[in-house]
């Protein structure tokens with residue numbers, strides 16, 4: 252079990268990975284956050300673990316502390332920089348407004364999570380963390396991955412956008428002339444890092460080329 256980073260949680264970032272396609276966005280974001288020296292509170296849904304196994308060469312499984320060690324080694328995080336939390340670890344700082352990180356990103360974000368966030372029906376830690384981010388007016392970014400979008404998805408997105416939540420769909424632009432999947436992934440991760448005010452050099456900025 253993660254011991255948790257109980258000091259300076261306001262300066263940390265929560266990252267929730269749910270079981271939508273596009274887990275490469277979430278894993279690349281995790282790597283960039285760690286490389287940028289951010290403390291990260293990571294939550295990975297059961298469905299996300301399945302999609303990670305299907306879409307990447309990585310297999311993430313076991314207890315939260317085992318996943319924490321695996322990902323700490325994989326992304327060369329400093330000791331204590333990465334905390335992985337299970338779905339019922341309510342003692343996590345992300346579960347309360349008093350300990351909440353400065354921002355939360357759900358990447359990728361399923362339509363199921365979008366619905367839970369829009370309707371305040373939190374039933375596990377990552378949904379609770381989003382509920383907390385909304386009530387505390389903290390930055391919340393949802394990288395929704397779904398196509399086509401139904402009226403339900405659009406209504407949920409509109410409701411959240413009106414609450415100040417950033418809806419950042421996982422649909423990359425092509426004007427940088429991408430030559431690889433990594434380029435497309437970096438396009439989205441760069442937009443997320445911009446939203447978090449984290450410096451990066453993933454892509455040249457518009458007008459700088």
Ligand SMILES: Cc1cc2nc3c(=O)[nH]c(=O)nc-3n(C[C@H](O)[C@H](O)[C@H](O)COP(=O)(O)O)c2cc1C
Pocket residue numbers: 268269270271272296297298299301302305360361362363364396397
């Ligand atoms: C390979 C794969 C891809 C999926 N892609 C999506 C997707 O893009 N968007 C989505 O909303 N759900 C997708 N799903 C379905 C979700 O995983 C499913 O609704 C799950 O219950 C979501 O649970 P979670 O939000 O707790 O992760 C996918 C499932 C699998 C196995």
